[in-house]
Amino acid sequence: MSVETQEIVKLKEEVQELKRKLEEAEREITDISAPVIPSIVPETILIPIMGRLSQERFEAIITKILDVSYNQDINTIIVDFSGIRDKDIGETDVFGMNIHNMAKAVQLMGIEILFVGFTPSLTQIVIQSDVREVGQIKSFLSFKTALQYLMSEKSLSFQEK
Numbered sequence: 001m002s003v004e005t006q007e008i009v010k011l012k013e014e015v016q017e018l019k020r021k022l023e024e025a026e027r028e029i030t031d032i033s034a035p036v037i038p039s040i041v042p043e044t045i046l047i048p049i050m051g052r053l054s055q056e057r058f059e060a061i062i063t064k065i066l067d068v069s070y071n072q073d074i075n076t077i078i079v080d081f082s083g084i085r086d087k088d089i090g091e092t093d094v095f096g097m098n099i100h101n102m103a104k105a106v107q108l109m110g111i112e113i114l115f116v117g118f119t120p121s122l123t124q125i126v127i128q129s130d131v132r133e134v135g136q137i138k139s140f141l142s143f144k145t146a147l148q149y150l151m152s153e154k155s156l157s158f159q160e161k
Contacts, residue, residue: 034061036068041150044076045069046143050083054090058098062105069111077106078146082117089125096129103137114146115139 001009029051037046047065051057065077079102089095099115106113118126118139140146151157 034064036064039076039078039147039150041076041147041154041156043073044078044150045072045074046078046080048080048083052088052090053084053095053098055094055098058094058102062098062102065102066105066109069106069109074111076112076114076150078114078116078143078150080117080143081115081122082119082142084117084119084122086119086121086125089122092125093129095122096126099126099137113138114149116141116143116146 034047034049037048038044039046045068047061049061065079068074069077103113103115115137116139118141140149
């Protein structure tokens, strides 16, 4: 094998290793940017969403939510968009449709989904994207109000010790 051929083989191996590391880093970023946090309300998890929302990222988040819900005893998911800014939204039409798809996918599994943290501009984006059943999406201004709703629905209360 010539020196040039050896160099080419070595460079190809390095490129493959760099591709593998990049894919691993992308998976870690996806995990970090949509962590699963247990709630004080039993059988409830919080998913705070941060960072740019592309179609691929939304699909990864939906898959993660469905996998976690299936593998744990979850009956309510709170998805928090308060960490999203207007510039984090990719295509505005796609944003509303992905909210709709997320809600439908989770509801098909028999799990209640609550959305929190929609700013006025995010709300307008959802409305402008012509999501048909927007009135059926349960949303709250903050995580606190969603927790108050859940605690009321489940007849739970805080107790002082």
